Amino acid sequence: MDEIALPTLIIDEEICRRNIRNMAAKATHSKIFFRPHFKTHQSLEIGRWFRDAGVTRIAVSSFSMANYFAKDGWNDIMVAFPVNTRELPLINDLSSKINLSILIADADVLDTLEQNLTHLTDFYIKLDVGNNRSGFDPENLDALTALLEKAGRNLMLEFRGFVAHAGHAYQTQSLNDVHKIYKTGTEQLSNVKLHFEKQYPNIISSWGDTPTCSLVNEFHDSDEIRPGNFVFYDLTQFHLASCDWEHIGVAVAAPVVSRQKDRNEIVLYAGAVHLSKDFVKVPDAGKVYGEIVKLTPDGWLRYNEPIYVTRISQEHGIFYCPDEFWDDFPQGSLAGIIPVHSCLAADLLRHNRFYNLKTGTFME
């Protein structure tokens, strides 16, 4: 890792490929589609690891991300975010080349789409199954019927089904709560699909989020899953118990820039512009911005007594280092940080390029 000079996301390819294979196998076992969300990694090379595991359909969170992956040969891409009609030129360009799906969360987009879509575009309807972020009430079948009637008059729109995302699964305190969210949410999703499939026989239901998809072994009541974070996992998922420690596939390598022995504090070159300000609350430590690990040529080692990044500013991250581990972090060395939220850390660090531990090279 001598070549690493800047805060860098280091990737354990073996762990990530195993996470991909495990989730793909669960989907196959339940005979449902697997449409992983690529916003977590935003990497062409990691995308190819999914392809190696048989993945052909993906989700992304923006049209520019769809465009990026379309150029690498992906041709079934859902933009799993309420359609931004200000991007219609790009939407039309993508629809002319690949099988693009958009998300409708608000009936008011239909007029704009009617007037501007130039190519056949698949759409899914976003249902709100308790996250209260966006989408239609699954109980309000009248609103859904009206939406579908109006959309049906647009020859450029092809109805494909319903999607839901259990963002509220991230806020839970227990595994039991995660299972409840899964059960209630997928039942709502399934009921809506059953109601409409007489009229639209080929529609599917699509279900998202890493916590429920990680904890559930058999998927009922949805025809597709769209988790994203599971390829890397992170400290949030670990503390939610969505994953074990050995499933975490990324760490941030952070240069040690200053050590204050008088208060046993070490300052890392890794701050909010590298890790984000996302935190997780940890017993006995409160809000933490990452867990410190010892980097080795093969990966990283956890300390028996966890060490956390407890303060963060724009470029600085600070941790308390007990005497016995002081020599693990000499000035100018690299410390490892398991990020709180790997999606945000990867988004911030992709401009520095990711480092593949296995090949010992920076990734394209």
Next chain:
Amino acid sequence: MDEIALPTLIIDEEICRRNIRNMAAKATHSKIFFRPHFKTHQSLEIGRWFRDAGVTRIAVSSFSMANYFAKDGWNDIMVAFPVNTRELPLINDLSSKINLSILIADADVLDTLEQNLTHLTDFYIKLDVGNNRSGFDPENLDALTALLEKAGRNLMLEFRGFVAHAGHAYQTQSLNDVHKIYKTGTEQLSNVKLHFEKQYPNIISSWGDTPTCSLVNEFHDSDEIRPGNFVFYDLTQFHLASCDWEHIGVAVAAPVVSRQKDRNEIVLYAGAVHLSKDFVKVPDAGKVYGEIVKLTPDGWLRYNEPIYVTRISQEHGIFYCPDEFWDDFPQGSLAGIIPVHSCLAADLLRHNRFYNLKTGTFME
């Protein structure tokens, strides 16, 4: 603003230029140097607005940022972050071309610098005046003397002075506290400089941070100021009372992607990957991630009863919109958001390019 399709930082050039001129005038009035911190904007074009105001010396937070501005003709650049010795090849390259200053916050870097610096490089010593982040205790003159003796044996290092940054001024609750931090911190800085200037007659003392530099009208006890955020200001500075509303020079234009009339909520395409998750606590509203404004061709208008972004996820920002303003935000329109922390928003949004309100064009 029809061309704006993505979350975009929009810049009021008049306001920013006025902020620059005002700070430059205050420095001139106090007969001290003005070394603005460019990490806030990271823009060549905005850098030139500083040049128009007579600025010749700048601070940045990384060597890559120094390199970026060096290519635009800046040749007196301080990297105001504890020197990261893993970047020595770039440091040497920069030192061979421009007047580069580095920051020493830890004596342990000296051996590495001794062995690897190939060109004369200016250095400043970082003092910790109460922020407890990094740097030397200003009371510990023995440690400073030892550091300077060791550094003096390195023919590639040229001692230039002391720097301090009052990061703790951001955590204050009252203007009185900000003034106290300024007084105590600059006195400590000044005392250290006075102690060493007999031996090093040309050294200076350099003082940072936007809150104190904004609130103080006459600068005593420092020879230079290094504020950064003041060029844009933001909601945090407004609530700290470092600036008035009309000094805020940026807003984020965010596409309206979904509206939930049943609960008067509007979902914007502007989330943690655009605004960061930084928040400010506001009376009666709690934690907020931005304040909603109405965009106009000339700028933005504040609502009499402030409207805040109160929930944020990776790409979504959500606000409660009272009935009377519902029609200000039709589906597909742009809402304005005054960001909580303009440095982080600018860092995240610079890849989408900034939009200059005055010229009606995207900036390079």
